Amino acid sequence: MMNSMKASYMKSKFIITILVSLVICTLLSGCVPRSIIDELGITHTIGIDEENGKLTATVLYPNYTNSNKASVIKTAADNPSTLKSNLGHKSQSQIVLGQIRTFVLGDSYSKAGISRVLETICKDATIGNITFVVSDTKAEDIIKGLKPAPPLYLSHLLETSVLHEGTPETNIHTLVSQYYGSGIDIYLPNISFDNEKQLVVSGLSIFKGEKLKLTISNKEAFLFKLMNDKNKSGYYDITLPTKDNQKGKDNDKEQKHNRDKKQGDIDGKQPGNENNFALKSLYGKHKITLHKKGNENTISMNLTLNVELKGIPESIQIEKKEDYQYLKKSMEKIIANDIETLLKKLQQNEVDPFGFGIIYRSESKEWNEKEFYQKIYPKMAFSVKTDLILRQLGVGE
Amino acid sequence: MKSIVKEQFLVSTFFTFYLVHSSQIGIGILSFQREITKDAQQDAWLSVIIAGLSIHILIWLIYQTLDDRHNDIVAVHDFCFGQLIGNIFSILVLLYFLLSAFTVFRTYIQIIQVWVFPTIKTWQLALVLGVMIFYIVSGGFRILTGFSIWGVIIPAFLLLLLYFPLQYMNPRLLMPVFNHTVKEILLSTKASILLFVGFEWIFMYYPFIKGAKKSQKWAHLANVISTVLYLIVAVVSFMYINQDTLQHATWATLFMTKIIELPFIERFEYIFIFIWILVIIPTLCIPIWACTRILKRISNSNHLKPKISLAFFIIVMIVAATFIENFVEVDKLGKFISNVGFYFLYFYIPFVFLMKLFRNQLTKMLSKAQ
Numbered sequence: 001m002m003n004s005m006k007a008s009y010m011k012s013k014f015i016i017t018i019l020v021s022l023v024i025c026t027l028l029s030g031c032v033p034r035s036i037i038d039e040l041g042i043t044h045t046i047g048i049d050e051e052n053g054k055l056t057a058t059v060l061y062p063n064y065t066n067s068n069k070a071s072v073i074k075t076a077a078d079n080p081s082t083l084k085s086n087l088g089h090k091s092q093s094q095i096v097l098g099q100i101r102t103f104v105l106g107d108s109y110s111k112a113g114i115s116r117v118l119e120t121i122c123k124d125a126t127i128g129n130i131t132f133v134v135s136d137t138k139a140e141d142i143i144k145g146l147k148p149a150p151p152l153y154l155s156h157l158l159e160t161s162v163l164h165e166g167t168p169e170t171n172i173h174t175l176v177s178q179y180y181g182s183g184i185d186i187y188l189p190n191i192s193f194d195n196e197k198q199l200v201v202s203g204l205s206i207f208k209g210e211k212l213k214l215t216i217s218n219k220e221a222f223l224f225k226l227m228n229d230k231n232k233s234g235y236y237d238i239t240l241p242t243k244d245n246q247k248g249k250d251n252d253k254e255q256k257h258n259r260d261k262k263q264g265d266i267d268g269k270q271p272g273n274e275n276n277f278a279l280k281s282l283y284g285k286h287k288i289t290l291h292k293k294g295n296e297n298t299i300s301m302n303l304t305l306n307v308e309l310k311g312i313p314e315s316i317q318i319e320k321k322e323d324y325q326y327l328k329k330s331m332e333k334i335i336a337n338d339i340e341t342l343l344k345k346l347q348q349n350e351v352d353p354f355g356f357g358i359i360y361r362s363e364s365k366e367w368n369e370k371e372f373y374q375k376i377y378p379k380m381a382f383s384v385k386t387d388l389i390l391r392q393l394g395v396g397e
Numbered sequence: 398m399k400s401i402v403k404e405q406f407l408v409s410t411f412f413t414f415y416l417v418h419s420s421q422i423g424i425g426i427l428s429f430q431r432e433i434t435k436d437a438q439q440d441a442w443l444s445v446i447i448a449g450l451s452i453h454i455l456i457w458l459i460y461q462t463l464d465d466r467h468n469d470i471v472a473v474h475d476f477c478f479g480q481l482i483g484n485i486f487s488i489l490v491l492l493y494f495l496l497s498a499f500t501v502f503r504t505y506i507q508i509i510q511v512w513v514f515p516t517i518k519t520w521q522l523a524l525v526l527g528v529m530i531f532y533i534v535s536g537g538f539r540i541l542t543g544f545s546i547w548g549v550i551i552p553a554f555l556l557l558l559l560y561f562p563l564q565y566m567n568p569r570l571l572m573p574v575f576n577h578t579v580k581e582i583l584l585s586t587k588a589s590i591l592l593f594v595g596f597e598w599i600f601m602y603y604p605f606i607k608g609a610k611k612s613q614k615w616a617h618l619a620n621v622i623s624t625v626l627y628l629i630v631a632v633v634s635f636m637y638i639n640q641d642t643l644q645h646a647t648w649a650t651l652f653m654t655k656i657i658e659l660p661f662i663e664r665f666e667y668i669f670i671f672i673w674i675l676v677i678i679p680t681l682c683i684p685i686w687a688c689t690r691i692l693k694r695i696s697n698s699n700h701l702k703p704k705i706s707l708a709f710f711i712i713v714m715i716v717a718a719t720f721i722e723n724f725v726e727v728d729k730l731g732k733f734i735s736n737v738g739f740y741f742l743y744f745y746i747p748f749v750f751l752m753k754l755f756r757n758q759l760t761k762m763l764s765k766a767q
Contacts, residue, residue, distance in 0.1 A: 028525075098664070122645065125512045128664045129655055173565060173637075173656050181639035230564075355567075358639070362572035 166234025419548025
């Protein structure tokens, strides 16, 4: 009797617990702030410019409710936070930054210094992992040009460019640590519209402090990536010097060559340079070391690269050991020289995207950023060694 | 006045490992990098090791202080100082425990407000958390032990997440090694001690462990694992974020998780923050449980039900939480508790140990004299 009473008591207690928790669940779900996704202006791309001493932001946000057309809004303000609320004033829906992928910084703004926007973004918890790019023109033009494109066009463009086409990888982490960290300078991909009004990734913008200082080409950016990133895939364009000894030795070849040339003349000139071809970098390793000898600091860079050759010049017969060596050595020399030229160029412009400062700092007791960049960095010497391993020649023949 | 606990409420010896480890890992791991690198910079990993080692000594002291007859801090106080003064000391310890629970409570609310829901009010979150704490603590010590297992498993998953920042690491940021003075390293050690706070709750749950004397090795093991975990997180974050940036990153571990992008979860840090509540539950609930236990022991009567005192403590916390309005005050609270914790660990624990030793000798001498 007692037992059954106790059992029924337990049962009713159990049911009451369940009911109460269900009620609490339904009540509590009302506490969650509600955001209906169709009613939000979820932006993916923002352009920041400087205009008459004010910051302007141009925002592109897809409009899912009415049509599938994207809208562009533009506002100006004195500080980044007001900028966001001003954007809200101009759109029918609340502008949210949680899904933002790309920040486009206009050229004049980048030259004036990007610190204010950057510091605001660092403090904003809603912003995730984003990429920054610098545009050749005003960021506004880029955003307006993106209007007909799909919403994530720019971020996908950058992603593929980084993955396969040799643009160095950047994201909010690299940017923030380059910005706050001493001994390294900021680098960001550069985008522009070409003559055909198509968006292209065009090299790398390198900052000194918070200000844009130097822009390097895609080719140089790839060399930079080779020495800086783990992912080394991309194409590098090489023009072999004409082989003098080849001409005398191999008459048949020369004649054939000439014949081909004549044929070409008749048909109309073949486009392009015959000695120019591209090597495809597959994977590799780089190592940067600092050698200190008294006051002399030498940065030595070693690069081992596994490459695939596509379309080598006809005059090169790869089966011949001599030709093979010639091809390999001259390619190694060209790449090493190009890297050295790039390093000198960076040095002359007083920028340090490689982070030689970090390397120097890690090997010396004292560290003074100003002193390093005024006294030591301009006098640094470089030696570059490259080692190419020709893995594949492609299919065919 | 020995604390007597019925057999059915005891937990197995090896659970000490879970209890100690989960008490040590909590809210601190989300943000400790900035504090500990203020002085020793890239050498701060050394400070973590030193702090971890010094905690071993304190654990040893705690186990030396407690024995079968005086098996919790209230009994020790009673033995050393007599009932009245002993109870005053016990209440001070209670206040310290309550304050450390309160700090975790308020800081977690702060994190949710900063990272996820900026508009949510403090009292709303405090109420929800308070109800949760009441529910868990009223389940008793065995339930707390069960929860502390989460406090071990989830931080272990944190190690897997470190894979993502490791891709961007730069080992050079750890160099040059040892270019800081001893003083700087010790100052950083002081800052890293707060990480290990939590093991001192052994003072209250010692009688709840079966074969408590044998549990010492588990407590030491837990401390070793905590040290290793903190060390790994510290080294990875030093290699990932350079020292200058670290000074700008309040929640460096959360900042690191920003880099994680999975195909199905874009913003991993949000998931991370909410999973972390399972980790902080032991650091919230065990001290509150210890508070109710202290109160029960010193009141020494059956009139004061633990549930009532528990409700009282939680209401105090909720009310106090709403009075702390801004991040500056939360910061101050954290600094204050880290100072109090430091003195509690390095002055009070040895002090109690010495008093106990002294009192033991005194008793022996007295009994001989008779």
